[in-house]
Amino acid sequence: MTHDGTERSFTGPLAGLRVVEVGSIGPGPYCAMLLADLGADVIRVDRAQGAALVGPNADFRTEVLHRGRRSVAVDLKHPRGHEVVLDLVASADALIEGFRPGVAERLGIGPDVCLAANSRLVYGRMTGYGQDGPLAQAVGHDINYIAQSGVLALVGRQGQPPTPPLSLVGDFGGGGAVLALGLLAAVWEAGRSGRGQVVDAAMVDGSALLAAAFHGFVSAGTWRTERGTNIVDSGAPFYDAYETADGRWLAVGALEPHFYADLLDVLGLDAAALPDRDDHTRWPELAKVFADTIRERTREEWVTRAAGRGCISPVLDVQEAWVHPHNVARGTFVDVAGVTQPAPQPRFSRTTAVVDGPPPVPGEHTREALAAWGIDPDVVRDWERDGAIRLADQPAPVPTQEGSLSDEAP
Structure with a gap:
């Protein structure tokens, strides 16, 4: 029973x-x-x-x-x-x-x-x-x-x-x-x-x-051991979270060239006027440009501009995730006796x-x-x-x- x-x-x-x-x-x-x-x-x-x-x-x-x-x-x-x-x-x-x-x-x-x-x-x-x-x-x-x-x-x-x-x-x-x-x-x-x-x-x-992949990268000498200086550890400006005009956050994931081109298009930026994305020494400059630009609009404005592209996502808090239309359609979360929780x-x-x-x-x-x-x-x-x-x-x-x-x- x-x-x-x-x-x-x-x-x-x-x-x-x-x-x-x-x-x-x-x-x-x-x-x-x-x-x-x-x-x-x-x-x-x-x-x-x-x-x-x-x-x-x-x-x-x-x-x-x-x-x-x-x-x-x-x-x-x-x-x-x-x-x-x-x-x-x-x-x-x-x-x-x-x-x-x-x-x-x-x-x-x-x-x-x-x-x-x-x-x-x-x-x-x-x-x-x-x-x-x-x-x-x-x-x-x-x-x-x-x-x-x-x-x-x-x-x-x-x-x-x-x-x-x-x-x-x-x-x-x-x-x-x-x-x-x-x-x-x-x-x-x-x-x-x-x-x-x-x-x-x-x-x-x-x-x-x-962390098998990252141990492998370090072993092969392709990963900087200084924290926060690599492509998916917040070092790369094109793979990070940025604050928007309304105090919310936007997730940017633009590792591949075509995603990066989409990102610049959404942000209204010209690649020729920006630091070279592959020059690690200039990543802080590029990150500042992205941060300043993204702070000009609200999260939802950016999400609307990026519709249909995979380079930008809203950073949802837990309660927002519960009711997001995609998650609702998929049944990602269920309510059991008043407790919202991930589905199996x-x-x-x-x-x-x-x-x-x-x-x-x-x-x-x-x-x-x-x-x-x-x-x-x-x-x-x-x-x-x-x-x-x-x-x-x-x-x-x-x-x-x-x-x-x-x-x-x-």
Whole structure:
């Protein structure tokens, strides 16, 4: 059942894939969200007490990274807590955990015991620095991991400090997305070999991979190591953002000659009167001309002048992006229980991926999810009586129908 009592449907291309997610924050949940978005049946094992939220969020119902799965609340420090995970693992295709190396083993849910329970299991491990190496036991955040991989040093303007690119590169791109790819690759292989394995995903390694092209440029000597002096790092005046007359911003992307010619035409500038675009020493002069020119008109005036050309785009804020006609036509964003969020991606012509309701409250589906995965009801009652599992702290704050787990919550 979903939060409103309707049958949960797994309609995406990963329908039939079963994943156990041991609750964490950041990249692990993002990985699980990607899989759940595409139809995987993901059970999130939340802490019995003190389950964590990401960033400034204070409501599990609006925690977008938790969408698309059911939650069971388990006390992994209880003498029987590991039994819950191992019983789920027995019929799972994959597991996701984000502990520091060795913690899962101490809790009794490490890869050896899980693979003993299910030899075809793919055991996904998400850490900052990996399972081995001098920094394996170090703690950190996205900014620390992308600093270690060399990515952070590449991001920012000339003469300015490195600029953190949100938490996109370490947590989500180099972390969760790379782990999701690794899990699916290993599940594919297990389908042929009949053998599971451990997938070691580290945010340092994954963020380095995201920057593969730039590591290659530096190695080949074609990339200036001084930040903000190259073609796509804010160094080139024809690949940057400029303020408009109304205090908004315009994105200019005119790398190729034909795009550059279009840009000059839109701006009303004569190439013959401008510094040579290929002379890096004169880029600051060219940037000033562009900045002064673009500041003469509003953002929408420039967008109108550039219609049909690919050299200029408005810099939309998040709320503008939600309602832009193109994004609306594509269904890029969806509203789920009053929370606007990106729709599952990519698109599939037959096996449509959907978000079927808001994220769960920890423990909201404890009985339902365990039953759906074939766990003996008597065993579930024993766990509940012993305190190894619990139900949600409170009913879900939405109307319920007969049969929904919210009716059973204390």
